[in-house]
Amino acid sequence: MALADGLTVWFTGLPSAGKTTIASRLAADLRADGLRVEVLDGDAVRAELSRDLGFSRADRDENVRRVGYVADVLSRNGVVVLCALASPYRAARDAVRAAHGDGRFFEVHVATPVDVCRRRDVKGLYARCAAGDLAGLTGADDPYEPPLAPELIVPAHEQTPEQSVELVRCALLRW
Numbered sequence: 001m002a003l004a005d006g007l008t009v010w011f012t013g014l015p016s017a018g019k020t021t022i023a024s025r026l027a028a029d030l031r032a033d034g035l036r037v038e039v040l041d042g043d044a045v046r047a048e049l050s051r052d053l054g055f056s057r058a059d060r061d062e063n064v065r066r067v068g069y070v071a072d073v074l075s076r077n078g079v080v081v082l083c084a085l086a087s088p089y090r091a092a093r094d095a096v097r098a099a100h101g102d103g104r105f106f107e108v109h110v111a112t113p114v115d116v117c118r119r120r121d122v123k124g125l126y127a128r129c130a131a132g133d134l135a136g137l138t139g140a141d142d143p144y145e146p147p148l149a150p151e152l153i154v155p156a157h158e159q160t161p162e163q164s165v166e167l168v169r170c171a172l173l174r175w
Helices: 019-032 042-048 057-076 090-100 114-120 125-130 161-174
Strands: 007-012 037-041 080-084 105-110 152-154
Touching (some): 007 019, 007 090, 019 042, 019 080, 037 042, 042 057, 057 080
16 A cells, blocks of 8 residues: 555654654655645644543543544545554554554554653653642553554654654555
8 A cells, every 4th residue: 555545653652752753753754755644643632622531541542532533534535644642552542443444554652661751751741740740641650551563663762753753754665
């Protein structure tokens, strides 16, 4: 399948792992190649599509289901959809994969260790959790279930963002 036919690329990993950075930079590269690309970022989706949801397991699963549905519709219509959200529960991600059904789902585990994510703490979430001001942070006091067989594992903590983008781009072109 060619990228121009549409594809959902699902970036999963801990908060501050680098999912959004990689997806955003990859989107720019793919657009420069003339592809139709949309980024569905976890924070933006929460603000616009899932603002009625909290952070219980059921709500997190529903958020993933909603993003997966939108990604499926877009990818069926020739859009490369880059989804960047923690999506902490394996079963919810696997359900999105199954809903795509025809090989249009490419899972990328941005496998940055939690200690590196805590140091990065881009949004201050780990600090707020440690201070007791935030509960239910994925990877801190709420579980994260890494994928068992993603199409690609990105060690974002061992390379530059540009190298991570190139790793994903090359894997997509070979897929």
